[in-house]
Amino acid sequence: TISMIIIDHAGHVVAGTSTNGARHKIPGRVGDSPIPGAGAYADSEVGAAVATGDGDVMMRFLPALLAVEGLRNGLDPNEAAAQQIKRIVKYYPTFTGGIVVATKEGRHGASCNGMAEFPYSVADGTDSEGEVKVYTVKCV
């Protein structure tokens, strides 16, 4: 799944996803990616969050929405992401998934479970060439 957050110069925040879902799914099965608040959520007053992983499980927790609400309540991006991952781990300790969170000012962070580490890619105004950097976070 590609899940993406974009914030332009004026602070207009958008988020989106595109995926072909889980392998060997039962026909008709939809993952979390197209569901607002699950696969992605954006609010230009705060920032945005996007998710990837085991969508059957992740959608039950609306992690993207709640990560944005975490930002709204003062958490930094890493904390907001980790809070949502830990919520899911409490019920599904072996689930696989990652969440990427960005504030409307352009600070970003992530958290994950079920993998050794989770990479995400960033291009932003700190690099005048617009070079893409890869960040990795250790999973909880």
Added chain:
Amino acid sequence: GGLPLVVTTWRFLNATLRAYQSLTVGEFDPIDALVEGCSVCEREQCDGTVGYGGSPDETGETTLDAMLMDGTTMDVGAVAALREVKHAAAVAKYVLRNTRHTMLAGSQATDFALQMGFRRETLQTDASRTMWEQWKANHCQPNFWRNVIPSPSMSCGPYEPVSANAVRNNRLEESSEADRTDFRFGRYNHD
């Protein structure tokens, strides 16, 4: 960090760069830049988890999910289980801009896409067909069925729900739901 910003899951560098350049050099609005970026992965079939020819379902078909959310208007456009149309993020943009709905699903999302001018084409490739045939040859393992007969951990379907007796006697498979490791989600298999 610093604006403008593009952040993407995984190591999808080309998609991230395309979105960023669309936003800065191309001066696209953010939603169009989002579609540009996601469409790179739909074309490149990133990790086999985006676009056509990946993650076949139990019938060997690839279906697509996509969503775009505008954080200023809180407007959303999404497609779910889109069939036989490749450009899911672009179709989601038509749902966003040309309807007052949020999400369209399945074959009727396909009909909408055709009406918006998209082309019907198979999303199966030799690679996804081979993956599906190997799965079938392996007694359809792993799969997402439970509390059905024949035993989904040993054979393919079709299945039918376990008997009312089993329900009455609480002999339903519950606990294993917490353990999702046998689905082998990871870099090459996820939403």
